[in-house]
Structure formats: C-alpha cells, structure tokens
Amino acid sequence: MFESLSYLTLQQYWWIIISLLGSVLVFLLFVQGGQTLIYTLGKNEDERTVIVNALGRKWEFTFTTLVTFGGSLFASFPLFYSASFGGAYWMWIIILFCFVIQAVAYEFRSKPGNLLGHKTYEAFLLLNGILGTTLLGITVGTFYNGSQFSVNFSNIVNPGNPIITRWETPYHGLEAIINLHNLSLGFAVFFLARTIALLYFIRSIEKASIIKKARQQLIINALPFLVFFIIFITILFIKQGFAYNPETNIVTLEKYKYIHNLIEMPVAGILFVTGTLLVVFGIGKSVLSEYAGGIWFTGPGAIMAVFSLFIIAGFNNTAYYPSIYNLQNSLTIENSSSSKYTLIVMSYVSLLIPFVFAYIYYTWKAISSKKINDSEIKKETHIY
Amino acid sequence: MDAIDISLVNWSRGQFALTAIYHWIFVPLTLGLSFIIAFMETIYVRTGNEEWKRITKFWMKIFGINFAIGVATGIILEFEFGTNWSNYSWFVGDIFGAPLAIEGIMAFFLEATFIAVMFFGWNKVSKKFHLASTWLVAAGTNLSGLWILVANAWMQYPVGMHFNPDTARNEMLNFWEVFLSPVAINKFIHTITSGYVLASIFVIGVSSWFLIKKREIFMAKRSMLISSIFGITSSIVLISSGDSSARFITDIQPMKLAAIEGLYEGKKGTGLILLGALGKSENYTDDNKTWKYSFKIEIPKLLSYMAHGNFNAYVPGINDLVNGNPEYNIISVQEKIERGRYARNILADLKKAKDSGNTLKYEELKKKFHDPDFKENYFRYFGYGFLNNPGSIIPNVPMSFYSFHIMVMLGFYFFLFFIIILICLFTGKIDKWRWLLRLAIISVPLSYIASQAGWVVSEMGRQPWVIQDLLPTVVATSHIDASTVQVTFWIFAVLFTVLLIAELRIMFRQINIGPKYGGKEHV
Numbered sequence: 001m002f003e004s005l006s007y008l009t010l011q012q013y014w015w016i017i018i019s020l021l022g023s024v025l026v027f028l029l030f031v032q033g034g035q036t037l038i039y040t041l042g043k044n045e046d047e048r049t050v051i052v053n054a055l056g057r058k059w060e061f062t063f064t065t066l067v068t069f070g071g072s073l074f075a076s077f078p079l080f081y082s083a084s085f086g087g088a089y090w091m092w093i094i095i096l097f098c099f100v101i102q103a104v105a106y107e108f109r110s111k112p113g114n115l116l117g118h119k120t121y122e123a124f125l126l127l128n129g130i131l132g133t134t135l136l137g138i139t140v141g142t143f144y145n146g147s148q149f150s151v152n153f154s155n156i157v158n159p160g161n162p163i164i165t166r167w168e169t170p171y172h173g174l175e176a177i178i179n180l181h182n183l184s185l186g187f188a189v190f191f192l193a194r195t196i197a198l199l200y201f202i203r204s205i206e207k208a209s210i211i212k213k214a215r216q217q218l219i220i221n222a223l224p225f226l227v228f229f230i231i232f233i234t235i236l237f238i239k240q241g242f243a244y245n246p247e248t249n250i251v252t253l254e255k256y257k258y259i260h261n262l263i264e265m266p267v268a269g270i271l272f273v274t275g276t277l278l279v280v281f282g283i284g285k286s287v288l289s290e291y292a293g294g295i296w297f298t299g300p301g302a303i304m305a306v307f308s309l310f311i312i313a314g315f316n317n318t319a320y321y322p323s324i325y326n327l328q329n330s331l332t333i334e335n336s337s338s339s340k341y342t343l344i345v346m347s348y349v350s351l352l353i354p355f356v357f358a359y360i361y362y363t364w365k366a367i368s369s370k371k372i373n374d375s376e377i378k379k380e381t382h383i384y
Numbered sequence: 385m386d387a388i389d390i391s392l393v394n395w396s397r398g399q400f401a402l403t404a405i406y407h408w409i410f411v412p413l414t415l416g417l418s419f420i421i422a423f424m425e426t427i428y429v430r431t432g433n434e435e436w437k438r439i440t441k442f443w444m445k446i447f448g449i450n451f452a453i454g455v456a457t458g459i460i461l462e463f464e465f466g467t468n469w470s471n472y473s474w475f476v477g478d479i480f481g482a483p484l485a486i487e488g489i490m491a492f493f494l495e496a497t498f499i500a501v502m503f504f505g506w507n508k509v510s511k512k513f514h515l516a517s518t519w520l521v522a523a524g525t526n527l528s529g530l531w532i533l534v535a536n537a538w539m540q541y542p543v544g545m546h547f548n549p550d551t552a553r554n555e556m557l558n559f560w561e562v563f564l565s566p567v568a569i570n571k572f573i574h575t576i577t578s579g580y581v582l583a584s585i586f587v588i589g590v591s592s593w594f595l596i597k598k599r600e601i602f603m604a605k606r607s608m609l610i611s612s613i614f615g616i617t618s619s620i621v622l623i624s625s626g627d628s629s630a631r632f633i634t635d636i637q638p639m640k641l642a643a644i645e646g647l648y649e650g651k652k653g654t655g656l657i658l659l660g661a662l663g664k665s666e667n668y669t670d671d672n673k674t675w676k677y678s679f680k681i682e683i684p685k686l687l688s689y690m691a692h693g694n695f696n697a698y699v700p701g702i703n704d705l706v707n708g709n710p711e712y713n714i715i716s717v718q719e720k721i722e723r724g725r726y727a728r729n730i731l732a733d734l735k736k737a738k739d740s741g742n743t744l745k746y747e748e749l750k751k752k753f754h755d756p757d758f759k760e761n762y763f764r765y766f767g768y769g770f771l772n773n774p775g776s777i778i779p780n781v782p783m784s785f786y787s788f789h790i791m792v793m794l795g796f797y798f799f800l801f802f803i804i805i806l807i808c809l810f811t812g813k814i815d816k817w818r819w820l821l822r823l824a825i826i827s828v829p830l831s832y833i834a835s836q837a838g839w840v841v842s843e844m845g846r847q848p849w850v851i852q853d854l855l856p857t858v859v860a861t862s863h864i865d866a867s868t869v870q871v872t873f874w875i876f877a878v879l880f881t882v883l884l885i886a887e888l889r890i891m892f893r894q895i896n897i898g899p900k901y902g903g904k905e906h907v
Contacts, residue, residue: 057504060455060496067459068488074466075485078477078553085463086470086862093872096463097879100456104883107452113893115886153552154739156475157732159770160388163471164552166863338478339548339555349486356493363497363517367508381441382448382503 002347010343011333014076019310021069023303028062033193035129041213054372056106056384079336083165087149088173095135102128106384137189141182143313146324168325184232191225199295206371222283242322251327261312268308275304392866393858396468399873403460406880410454416583417447418522429515439603442899453887472860479556487531494524537568541636549753574625577618582831584615589828592821612806619799634691640845642702643779644788650700656686717774724769727762767854779847787840794834
C-alpha cells in the first residue's frame with residue numbers, strides 16, 4: 001500500500017502526522033493550563049481537590065502525546081531531533097524538567113507520608129503549567145523565525161570534530177525567548193491552555209462555586225489569548241518566510257510566505273479559518289450563556305487551527321526548521337527525513353492511530369459519563 | 385570546541401546512566417506487578433470474592449505510586465538521545481527512532497488510556513471491562529518494554545541496515561531483521577522476566593512483612609502464592625534466556641564475554657568462574673589496566689560449553705581480541721583501526737568529489753559502498769577508525785566481572801527462594817519460619833541490585849561502543865559544553881533522589897496502612 005507512494009508523498013504524510021500530534025498536544029495542554037488555575041478557582045482544599053482530580057484523570061494523555069510527538073519526530077525527521085534537541089539543549093531540558101515534576105505531582109500530592117507536602121506538588125503543577133505551555137509555544141515559534149544552528153554532514157569524516165549538527169549560540173535555545181514573535185506564540189498557547197481548561201471544568205465539574213469562578217475567568221483568559229494570537233498571526237502573515245527551491249534545494253527569504261501558503265493550500269486555509277472561528281465561537285457561547293459544551297467547539301477548533309499552522313510551516317516548499325545562522329542549513333521535510341523504507345514501515349504503524357483514537361474516545365466516554373463532584377471524589381479509592 | 389571533549393562525553397554518559405538507573409528502579413516492578421494485579425483481578429472476577437478485590441486494589445495502589453515516577457524518568461531518557469547524543473540521533477536515527485515511535489503509538493497510549501479505567505473505573509464500568517483494562521495495562525507496559533529493548537538490542541547487534549554515504553547515516557533495509565533479531569528476542573525475554581522476578585520478590589517481601597506483623601494474613605498468603613508461582617515460572621525463563629545470551633555475546637560481543645569473565649588469555653576448554661576476586665596485575669598501569677584473580681572458584685570447561693556448546697571449544701581472551709590471534713582468525717584491533725580509517729577516507733573522498741562536482745569520481749567511490757568486499761572487510765570497522773589506542777576497546781573489567789557474577793548468583797538464589805517459599809506455603813510453615821520471612825524482606829533490595837547489575841553488564845560491557853563496532857560513544861555526542869551537562873547532571877541527580885525518597889516514603893506508608901478495608905485475619 002505505502003510502497004507505491006513516492007518518497008516526497010511519504011515525507012508529506014509524516015509531516016501531516018507530526019502536525020496532527022502537535023495540534024492534539026496543544027489542545028491537551030489544557031491540563032497544564034488547568035494546573036495554573038488551581039489556586040484561582042479553588043479557594044479551599046475541597047475545591048482544589050476536585051480541580052486536581054478533574055485534571056489528574058487526563059494528565060497522562062498530554063504526557064503520552066508529548067512522548068509520542070517526540071518519538072515520531074525522531075523516527076520521521078531525525079535530523080530535527082539531532083539539530084534541535086542536541087542544540088537547543090537548555091530549552092528542551094527546562095521543558096522536560098517541567099514534565100518530570102508534573103508526572104509525580106498528581107500521584108504523590110494527596111498520598112499519606114507525603115514528604116514534600118501537597119503544596120510543593122501543587123507548586124510543581126503550577127510550574128509545569130506556566131513553563132510547559134509557554135516554552136513549548138516559544139519553541140514552536142522558532143519554526144517560523146529560525147534558530148542559529150549549522151549542519152555539516154562532512155564532519156563525520158573528521159575524527160577530531162565529527163559532530164554533524166551544532167548550535168551556534170552559547171545560549172542553547174534560550175535565545176528564542178527574547179524574540180517577541182516567539183514570545184507572542186508562547187503566551188497565546190499559555191492563555192489558550194487556560195481557556196480550554198476553563199471550558200473543560202465547566203463541562204466536567206459539578207460544583208457551583210468552581211463553575212461560577214470558571215465562567216468569570218473565561219473572559220479574563222480568552223481576551224489575552226486572542227490578543228497574543230492576533231499579534232502572532234499578524235506578524236506571521238506579513239513577515240518573510242523561509243522558502244526553498246525543490247530543484248536546487250536553495251533556501252531563500254520570501255515575503256508573505258506564510259499567508260501565501262495558506263492561500264495556495266486552500267485546505268490549510270479553510271482549516272485555519274474554520275478552526276479559529278470554532279475557537280472563538282466556543283468561547284463566546286460559553287461567555288454569553290450558561291452553555292457548558294464550549295469545549296466541543298474550542299477544542300477541535302484549536303486542533304484545526306494549530307494543525308494548519310504546522311502545515312504552512314512545512315508544506316509548499318517551506319523550510320520548517322530554518323537556520324538563521326546559515327539559511328542553506330535549514331531543515332525541510334525533504335532533507336531531514338528518514339529513509340523511504342523507514343517511512344513506509346512507520347506509515348504502516350500509523351494505521352493504528354485511528355484505532356488508538358477510537359479506544360481513547362470509548363474509554364474516555366465510559367469513565368467521564370458522570371460529572372466530577374465532592375461525593376464522587378469521596379467514593380473514589382484512587383484520589384489525586 | 386574544536387575537538388571531542390572527553391569530559392563532555394563522560395558527563396553525558398553519567399547523565400544518561402543516572403537517568404537509566406533511576407528509570408530502571410521503577411520499571412521492572414511496573415512490568416511484573418501489572419501482571420500480578422491482572423492475575424488477582426481475574427480471580428476476583430471469576431470467584432466474585434470481595435477479598436480478592438481488596439487485595440487487587442491494594443497492589444494497584446502500590447503500582448500507581450511506582451508507575452508515576454517511572455513515567456517521569458522515562459520521558460527524560462527518550463529526549464536525552466537527542467539532547468546529549470545528537471550525532472547518534474542522526475547516524476542511526478533512521479533505525480533507532482522507529483521503535484521509539486512505535487512504542488509511543490502502540491504501547492504508551494494503551495497504558496495511559498486503560499490505566500485511567502483501572503484506577504477510576506471500578507464503579508463506572510462493568511467488571512469484565514475493568515478486568516480487560518487491567519490486562520491491557522499489563523500488555524501496554526510490556527509492549528513498551530518490547531520496543532525499547534528492540535532498539536537497545538540493535539545497538540548491541542546492528543542488523544537490517546546499510547550505510548548511505550550521501551546522508552552520512554545508517555538506514556534501515558529490513559524492519560523484520562531488526563525486530564526479530566535473535567538478540568532482540570532474547571533480550572526482551574530476559575529483561576521482562578527479570579522484571580517479573582523482581583516484582584514477585586517485591587510482593588513476597590511486602591507480604592512477609594505483613595506476616596511478621598501478623599496483619600493481613602489472608603492477603604499476604606494469597607499474594608505470596610501467586611507471586612511465588614509467577615516467580616518460579618519467570619525464573620526458569622530468565623535463567624534459560626540468560627544461557628542463550630552467553631552464546632549471542634560470544635558471537636557478537638566477544639570482548640564483553642572476556643571482560644565479564646576476566647579472561648585475558650584465550651584457551652580451549654575454558655572454565656566458568658563461579659566466584660572470584662580481581663586484583664591489579666603486575667603489569668597494571670593507568671594506561672594499561674590489567675587485572676588478575678586474587679582467588680577464584682572455577683567450573684572447568686563450562687564457559688566453552690556455554691559459549692559454543694562444546695566443552696573443548698576455544699574462547700578468546702582480552703589480549704587475543706586486542707592483539708589478534710591468526711590461529712583463530714582474530715584480527716587485531718590495530719588492523720581494524722586501519723581498515724576503519726581506510727573506509728573513512730573513502731567516505732571523505734566521496735564527500736569532496738560530490739562537493740567539487742567531480743561526478744565521475746563520486747560515482748566510482750559510491751559504488752564501493754555497495755561492494756560486498758568493502759562492506760564486509762572495511763566499512764564494518766568504520767567505528768574503529770575513530771579510535772587511537774587498541775586498548776581502548778577494553779571495557780571496565782572489574783565492573784563487568786562483578787556485575788555479571790552478582791546478577792547470576794542472585795538469579796539462581798531467587799529461583800531457589802521461590803521454591804522454598806512455595807513449599808512453605810503448601811506445608812503451612814510460612815508463619816513459623818520467621819527467618820525466611822526476614823530473608824524475603826532482605827531479598828527485595830537484592831532483586832533491585834541484580835536487576836541494575838544486569839544493565840551494567842549490558843551497557844558497560846559494550847563500551848567503548850554506542851553502536852557495536854560502528855559508532856564509538858565519544859563520536860555520538862552533542863555539541864555542547866561539558867559544564868552545561870555537568871549542571872544538568874546535578875539537577876537531575878538531586879531531583880531524582882528527592883523524588884525517590886518521596887516515593888519510598890509514600891510507598892512504605894501505604895504498605896503500613898495496608899488494604900483500606902483490611903484483610904481477613906485468617907486463612
């Protein structure tokens with residue numbers, strides 16, 4: 001089946017899968033967003049326990065999606081793995097650190113014998129919520145603004161200096177933070193995560209005091225999200241993009257590259273517009289009425305919009321991981337991918353993804369059929 | 385940084401080892417306990433006995449505490465392949481990345497999804513659905529083990545790939561050769577059964593503590609029964625797969641075999657060291673670390689038999705492998721270094737020809753990479769081209785030797801231990817033999833020592849290679865400063881240690897509390 005596809009088609013297929021995983025990850029970051037709201041919405045221990053347990057039943061999906069996103073990038077675009085992870089060392093280490101402390105925080109927080117105290121674990125969750133979302137957003141921002149790295153395959157024959165990819169600044173990824181465009185995406189992701197988390201609480205928690213505060217917080221978080229998102233998108237559409245010539249592989253700067261990509265790839269354009277409208281609609285309907293299902297619009301909308309942003313970063317002859325140290329070292333889906341054979345093997349494995357989505361949906365539905373409230377938590381033997 | 389910084393490599397190795405050691409503290413218990421819980425819940429569903437539900441829930445709670453920290457340390461390991469080993473990520477990412485991605489798609493989602501049902505679904509889904517979820521969690525945890533072990537086995541025995549000179553990396557040619565490599569299958573069986581053994585000892589140890597305290601008698605005895613049967617079965621597979629490992633190591637990593645036996649001079653009819661201690665030899669220097677036995681108890685000819693199935697077969701020693709032995713067609717390391725450098729020079733010429741547009745020369749050189757003679761006699765030693773000193777292919781002999789012997793001795797002890805526990809359970813003497821209960825508690829840390837020792841043998845014994853014969857560890861590194869890795873090493877060392885202490889305290893407390901609703905105080 002996949003054997004008949006061209007190498008380029010397989011590379012594109014895998015960029016679509018990476019984009020899908022990336023966009024689902026951004027949606028699932030609502031768990032992180034929710035963690036930053038524990039003290040905003042939970043004014044006493046009971047309320048905080050309800051909030052943490054509502055999030056705790058979903059944290060593993062976000063975590064697993066991040067791990068699978070990383071593993072899939074390694075398998076399909078190993079040069080990105082080599083250049084970005086090996087180069088932007090500090091940025092990735094901080095992100096990973098945030099996720100390590102999150103994993104234990106849920107399980108250990110309320111257990112007897114808790115050495116560090118539940119407040120320490122809540123601080124871990126807060127740290128993960130703030131840094132995890134913002135730094136991931138900033139890192140994705142470098143897909144459009146570039147990073148200072150070089151790639152030289154000939155180094156492998158130099159015994160004194162065989163390393164192929166090098167980061168050309170001593171800050172190892174932290175320099176991305178001072179780029180305002182990256183920062184605007186980081187903050188947009190942060191406030192989007194909080195916004196979706198609020199919609200999730202409204203949908204899944206049955207406790208009037210929390211729901212009331214969640215509705216109040218919705219507009220407070222949705223507005224900054226929209227502001228930062230508009231700033232990011234405006235700059236993205238008017239800035240120069242990193243185009244490459246598929247014949248010569250030469251990378252050049254091209255004016256309005258990303259808006260051109262949206263226009264030249266109508267599917268991406270439609271997904272972006274529809275996704276953005278759905279995000280706004282879900283928020284608006286939840287703000288203006290007592291509607292509890294806003295997440296069913298905003299969640300898929302966020303996935304569609306982010307998916308289209310990944311697509312315009314890598315498709316239509318665009319370098320998805322540009323090098324601003326040497327443009328010609330920029331990574332494209334063609335020059336950084338695995339071999340055709342590996343992509344074929346991986347493509348067969350990808351056929352499992354719909355099956356995975358199906359059982360996630362089925363089990364999620366089975367255990368989330370009832371809203372979370374005080375009495376449900378009291379009956380539960382596994383409490384976070 | 386204009387040359388490989390050995391300090392960077394050492395700190396990166398230290399960081400990876402630190403993460404792997406901490407990760408492996410939690411993983412084997414997860415692997416085995418997931419099945420033990422599944423057995424218990426199956427009995428509950430089949431019998432309808434609420435006592436089994438309480439037992440299942442107790443061990444599930446322990447499982448949850450252990451699982452979370454295993455997940456936390458696991459994410460670092462995956463990304464450290466990129467952060468600390470960027471050259472490795474490119475050089476073999478085409479092959480190594482695939483199992484990691486499959487692990488995520490096939491195993492991690494299975495675990496993450498059904499673990500939620502396992503913990504929170506008791507009152508929300510049917511008994512059978514819950515039981516199926518518990519079994520799927522066990523399948524998911526073991527499947528994730530499968531894929532990472534396939535990847536690790538490939539590092540020990542790289543098969544199913546070829547080198548692409550244009551992309552300067554190895555590329556997969558045959559997935560099934562990678563997946564079904566005999567080393568991968570053996571490694572998977574050996575490693576997961578070691579997890580089952582550890583988990584069985586853990587359950588027996590905790591149950592013994594309850595028996596000493598005269599608490600939760602029903603739960604303790606039932607848990608011991610299931611675990612000792614699971615432990616005996618797993619031990620048999622563990623020992624037999626360990627025996628198979630010896631044969632694979634003989635063929636693919638003879639230096640590892642020589643190091644774990646402290647064998648310097650090869651001979652026919654080599655004995656297996658049952659017990660021994662190494663001391664510095666007369667020729668020991670900092671540049672030439674050679675060891676000799678201070679004492680040893682040896683079973684004559686057994687190593688030859690284990691390695692070749694023949695009591696009189698020849699087993700090469702460290703010196704034979706370094707200096708070569710024409711009588712047994714063993715090429716010296718110096719010769720391999722020269723062949724590796726020749727292969728590297730061909731690759732350098734090809735790159736130059738390509739960059740200068742000399743198509744004719746480029747095509748001519750490229751043909752060499754498809755020439756069986758060049759591939760078999762030169763390129764297979766590509767990694768040796770980076771070595772300067774033939775002695776550098778010798779791994780740390782004392783560490784390999786002691787780790788191996790500790791692992792093997794404890795492995796046999798565990799097998800015996802399970803049999804004794806089972807006999808005592810059936811004869812009703814388990815409560816009376818308090819020394820055995822105390823021994824069971826002491827055996828819990830011993831099982832962790834054995835488990836870690838196994839990985840030390842596997843990974844330290846492979847040095848200086850990250851990919852056997854193809855990529856030395858020093859070449860696999862990232863372009864970062866040693867001081868950077870030094871800082872992150874200590875951050876992770878402190879973090880993991882604090883989390884381990886926190887985890888142990890919570891676990892001990894949970895064990896002390898016991899099953900929430902109490903166990904019946906009778907059998």
